[in-house]
Amino acid sequence: MLYFTRWKALATVLTALVVCLCAVPNFFPEATVKTWPAWAQRRLVLGLDLQGGSYLLLEVDANSVKKDRLDAVRDEARKVLRDARIQVTGGIVVRGDAVEARITKDTDVATALSKLRDMSQPLGGLMGGTGQRDLEVTETGGVIRITVTQPAMLDRMRKLVNDDPGVIGQIMRPQPVFAGGKMRGFRVYPGANRQAFARMGLRAGDLVTAINGTPLDDKDRAQEIFGTLNSSTEARVTITRANRQQDLVLNIAQIAAEAEQLGPGGDGNIPMEQAPVEAPPSGE
Numbered sequence: 001m002l003y004f005t006r007w008k009a010l011a012t013v014l015t016a017l018v019v020c021l022c023a024v025p026n027f028f029p030e031a032t033v034k035t036w037p038a039w040a041q042r043r044l045v046l047g048l049d050l051q052g053g054s055y056l057l058l059e060v061d062a063n064s065v066k067k068d069r070l071d072a073v074r075d076e077a078r079k080v081l082r083d084a085r086i087q088v089t090g091g092i093v094v095r096g097d098a099v100e101a102r103i104t105k106d107t108d109v110a111t112a113l114s115k116l117r118d119m120s121q122p123l124g125g126l127m128g129g130t131g132q133r134d135l136e137v138t139e140t141g142g143v144i145r146i147t148v149t150q151p152a153m154l155d156r157m158r159k160l161v162n163d164d165p166g167v168i169g170q171i172m173r174p175q176p177v178f179a180g181g182k183m184r185g186f187r188v189y190p191g192a193n194r195q196a197f198a199r200m201g202l203r204a205g206d207l208v209t210a211i212n213g214t215p216l217d218d219k220d221r222a223q224e225i226f227g228t229l230n231s232s233t234e235a236r237v238t239i240t241r242a243n244r245q246q247d248l249v250l251n252i253a254q255i256a257a258e259a260e261q262l263g264p265g266g267d268g269n270i271p272m273e274q275a276p277v278e279a280p281p282s283g284e
Helices: 006-027 062-083 106-117 150-162 166-171 194-199 219-231 252-262
Strands: 088-095 098-103 135-140 143-148 172-179 182-190 206-211 235-241 244-250
Touching (some): 062 088, 062 098, 062 106, 062 150, 062 172, 098 106, 106 135, 166 172, 172 219, 182 194, 182 219, 206 219
Antiparallel strands (some): 135 143, 206 235, 235 244
16 A cells, blocks of 8 residues: 655645646636636646537648649749740749749849739738738849748648638639739639639639629638639639630539539540530620
8 A cells, every 4th residue: 555645645636736727717718718817827728538519620731732832823923924025944943942933034033023022912810910921032143932931821721721612622723913012813723623624614824803793803802702602603703814804604503513523633524515604705
């Protein structure tokens, strides 16, 4: 039989009591705990099995998120430089944690740097007033390097956890586009289901500027407006393709049903007479 002196037994009981008291805040709402004195707000973080209630654990593949973001930055940089008629040597490539482009003519470096820096936007939400931006654009010896900042990556992963991409997220990959500090819309690229993307009548690099007549020029509401596609059966989108504006009528309900049959690879056979309707270009 183990024997403990009285002072050891008392010390054990007091230690256990202190630990239990530190766990008490876990059983009260956060708003209630904040009204307590500062010393009483200290807590031990309990495991989910001890906290009670139901929880859903979500995991984000950081490498996959980074790759998708860099691919989108590369595509947008290619479009920006092509529109500015700036030539690059060796193409625009993803190298390591950045997108790199070697400008062919030294006289074009300053212009290219300015154009690419316009792609960088302030981070919104709680970090909006800190001066942090989503992209860092630098130049060394004619090579322009575009890096996605760490705060931007964390913000992106939080959004992936909080937002359900729905069927649209499986079909297309939107990238917000800004010019002169003003939002122009979303540049769209194929998602996991490339064939469903093509069946919508879209092409990689199309700039969606309006949905159902509502312009996507307000960065605070544009994501919300774009997200309405997930709950729509049909939508009319205005796009700019090759500097020409046109309207497309997307039969989202039909495409969604087809996407489920096609799966991520998009290898199914769907009769072409079911293609979405393309409205006449605006102004014609």
